[in-house]
Amino acid sequence: MNKINQISSLVICTVLMTPYSYASDGFFDWMSSTKRMKGIEAIDDKVYNEECGACHFAYQPGLLPQASWKKLIDPKALEDHFGDNAELDAETHKHIETILLDKAADKSHYKRSRKIMASLDKDSAPLRISEIPYIIEKHDELSSKHIKDNPQVKSLSACAKCHQNAEQGEFDEDNVRIPGFKQWDD
Ligand code: HEC
Ligand code: HEC
Structure with missing residues (x-):
């Protein structure tokens, strides 16, 4: 490649890449915001x-x-x-x-x-919150041994006892640990 060609391809690349890099920043912002929007604010x-x-x-x-x-x-x-x-x-x-x-x-x-x-x-x-149908349904596989009769939990209202990231508004089942149980479905 001669010098002129090198320079012109650099210029072309820069011109072509500029809108792309803006678009991709936007894309990553969008990706991370949808991730943040997953739980509860x-x-x-x-x-x-x-x-x-x-x-x-x-x-x-x-x-x-x-x-x-x-x-x-x-x-x-x-x-x-x-x-x-x-x-x-x-x-x-x-x-x-x-x-x-x-x-x-x-x-x-x-x-x-x-x-x-x-x-x-x-x-x-x-x-x-514990009366909301969505919340009741999400916990319908749990029984009193996990909640009411569990001295470390006592009530379904104690969200953060089991949901380790509850303070961040993240309630995914992957990050649940019921005190006193190795696996929540034990
Ligand atoms: C002096 C203690 C106290 C303070 C301060 C307090 N709460 Fe409560 N809250 C309670 C008690 C006790 C309950 C009933 C817990 C139970 O029955 O399991 C409750 C229950 C709740 C519930 C229902 C939870 C559920 O789903 O069962 C909500 C919602 C709530 N409080 C919101 C608030 C908000 C918002 C504030 C701040 C303005 C607040 N509370 C401050 C004592 C308090
Ligand atoms: C005794 C422990 C315990 C308490 C207390 C508890 N949860 Fe859960 N929660 C679980 C378990 C275990 C699951 C997963 C159940 C399943 O996958 O069948 C779950 C599931 C959920 C889900 C659905 C998660 C998903 O990935 O679909 C939400 C939302 C949720 N809980 C919110 C709450 C809120 C809000 C509170 C408090 C009002 C609360 N939980 C209290 C144990 C608990």
């Missing part, structure tokens, strides 16, 4: 995680529809929250309410939030 908010994670796993807003959170976050309801007082001061309340309503399952594009919504009747507003 994780909540990286210190106030939320501290206040709503004080007594139990800090359930992600994407686990329940907005209508459920509206009932749960009502200040009167928080005074008697499943028998506990989970009252919040006005400023914290506003902060947490905004997160819950903005990121509720029906506002989310994450795969499992969509499946949760698809399994619920329109207008239904369960107060418990």
Whole structure:
């Protein structure tokens, strides 16, 4: 190849590759975002995680529809929250309410939030994640020895006891370990 040809092929290559490399960056962004969109949106908010994670796993807003959170976050309801007082001061309340309503399952594009919504009747507003048909169905092969009678778990509501990446919003069956059981289907 002579010099002119070398230079011109370099120029042609650069010109041809430029849109391609933009497109491929876009492609990888797209790939990684769909990967992130697989579970439930994780909540990286210190106030939320501290206040709503004080007594139990800090359930992600994407686990329940907005209508459920509206009932749960009502200040009167928080005074008697499943028998506990989970009252919040006005400023914290506003902060947490905004997160819950903005990121509720029906506002989310994450795969499992969509499946949760698809399994619920329109207008239904369960107060418990463990009452959602999709969640019940996903656990129907487990029995009381895994949950209720398992002193290390006690309740299906204790998501993070078994789902090792629950805090990241990842609930895949590949990353489940039931305390006290080698394999979950033992
Ligand atoms: C003072 C302790 C306490 C605090 C703080 C608290 N909770 Fe709870 N929460 C409970 C108890 C107790 C239950 C019932 C647990 C059970 O029956 O297994 C519960 C249950 C729940 C459930 C139902 C879980 C299920 O599927 O069974 C949701 C949703 C929930 N809490 C959300 C929140 C949110 C959001 C916040 C923050 C605003 C919060 N909680 C703060 C004590 C608390
Ligand atoms: C006793 C342990 C345990 C607890 C507690 C638990 N899970 Fe699970 N979960 C499992 C197991 C085991 C599977 C896989 C079941 C199967 O494949 O049949 C599973 C499956 C799932 C799946 C479907 C995963 C997939 O790959 O399709 C979702 C979503 C899920 N759990 C969410 C939750 C949420 C949300 C909570 C809390 C409200 C919770 N789980 C509490 C053990 C648990």
